Amino acid sequence: MPLVNTTEVIDRHNRPAVNSRVMLRSFFLNDGQYTDPYAVSSVHVFNRSLSLSPSSVIGSDGMVLSGSTSAAAMVFKPTGNGIVGSDDSLKPDTYTGDIPEGPYLEGAQPCSGASGVYRLAKGEFASVLNGFSAPLSGIDQNANPIANSASAAIRYFDIWTVKMTAGSQWTTFINEFELFDDTFLTSTEPLLLRAKNTLFNRQVALDSITAIKVGTEITIENRNIDEALKNIIKDGVVVSATMSIVKMNDDPNLPARVPVVLKTCEVTAGNTLIYNFDTTKDLQDGNGVTSFDEDDLGGRRGTYGVKVIYPLLSEKIVSPWMYFIVK
Numbered sequence: 001m002p003l004v005n006t007t008e009v010i011d012r013h014n015r016p017a018v019n020s021r022v023m024l025r026s027f028f029l030n031d032g033q034y035t036d037p038y039a040v041s042s043v044h045v046f047n048r049s050l051s052l053s054p055s056s057v058i059g060s061d062g063m064v065l066s067g068s069t070s071a072a073a074m075v076f077k078p079t080g081n082g083i084v085g086s087d088d089s090l091k092p093d094t095y096t097g098d099i100p101e102g103p104y105l106e107g108a109q110p111c112s113g114a115s116g117v118y119r120l121a122k123g124e125f126a127s128v129l130n131g132f133s134a135p136l137s138g139i140d141q142n143a144n145p146i147a148n149s150a151s152a153a154i155r156y157f158d159i160w161t162v163k164m165t166a167g168s169q170w171t172t173f174i175n176e177f178e179l180f181d182d183t184f185l186t187s188t189e190p191l192l193l194r195a196k197n198t199l200f201n202r203q204v205a206l207d208s209i210t211a212i213k214v215g216t217e218i219t220i221e222n223r224n225i226d227e228a229l230k231n232i233i234k235d236g237v238v239v240s241a242t243m244s245i246v247k248m249n250d251d252p253n254l255p256a257r258v259p260v261v262l263k264t265c266e267v268t269a270g271n272t273l274i275y276n277f278d279t280t281k282d283l284q285d286g287n288g289v290t291s292f293d294e295d296d297l298g299g300r301r302g303t304y305g306v307k308v309i310y311p312l313l314s315e316k317i318v319s320p321w322m323y324f325i326v327k
Contacts, residue, residue, distance in 0.1 A: 043160050243309075
């Protein structure tokens with residue numbers, strides 16, 4: 001599972017249960033590049049069935065209506081000034097997954113240690129909707145407490161209020177997610193799962209940073225299981241994965257395989273596994289991922305092998321080697 005600090009969370013796309021720690025991630029881009037906004041003000045979560053469209057809670061200025069905040073299912077805020085680069089509360093190591101003691105509904109409480117807004121990487125921010133604890137609450141712009149009520153298996157949208165540059169106006173970005181109550185399932189026989197992985201990349205340019213993408217096809221071979229149940233299982237069965245990349249050498253004077261990457265990778269809603277392979281930094285000795293002698297590569301160009309490792313219920317899947325070329 002993905003982590004915020006050292007706490008396991010469920011990505012919004014991976015069929016999160018209503019009582020899960022749900023990671024609401026938002027990626028910010030500018031001119032085709034991941035970009036940090038200058039500041040993050042808040043993240044509002046609204047029940048979509050009560051607010052059928054975001055326009056019902058956003059005013060003509062593009063901001064969340066002050067009168068709509070009380071109808072929010074949850075509000076997340078940084079505990080500092082929200083300015084990226086100077087607000088330490090945006091660092092993910094401030095997240096513990098625990099709810100601090102305090103009078104959550106009697107007065108305004110910051111989200112420190114339980115929920116808030118966190119910068120996971122450049123252009124990547126997240127809030128954690130913590131369904132493990134009922135007292136979780138946030139605060140609105142008037143310092144009034146907003147108790148978490150996102151506890152129904154329905155659709156929601158989350159509205160991020162950010163300032164992209166120091167001199168720009170505040171603006172809002174709107175995403176959607178859904179919580180589920182059918183993540184607890186029962187079967188009258190052991191599930192027979194078969195996984196097939198396919199590498200989408202064939203060639204990678206030297207000195208590039210390229211997303212190595214591995215597709216995952218899950219087949220449920222039980223004949224007596226309903227198709228609807230099979231679809232539910234296939235959509236949420238891969239929750240975490242590790243990708244291994246090695247340099248393959250034909251020269252008998254060099255090691256046949258030189259491990260260069262062994263790292264947790266991203267899992268998309270369609271069970272595609274992704275790792276951003278940096279053909280410069282990842283292929284340097286002391287890259288922080290693996291330890292190898294750069295001379296053993298015999299040059300950075302050549303054939304590389306990829307395999308992915310991930311849990312599949314009670315099984316540990318290790319894919320066959322798949323290959324691409326760095327040119």
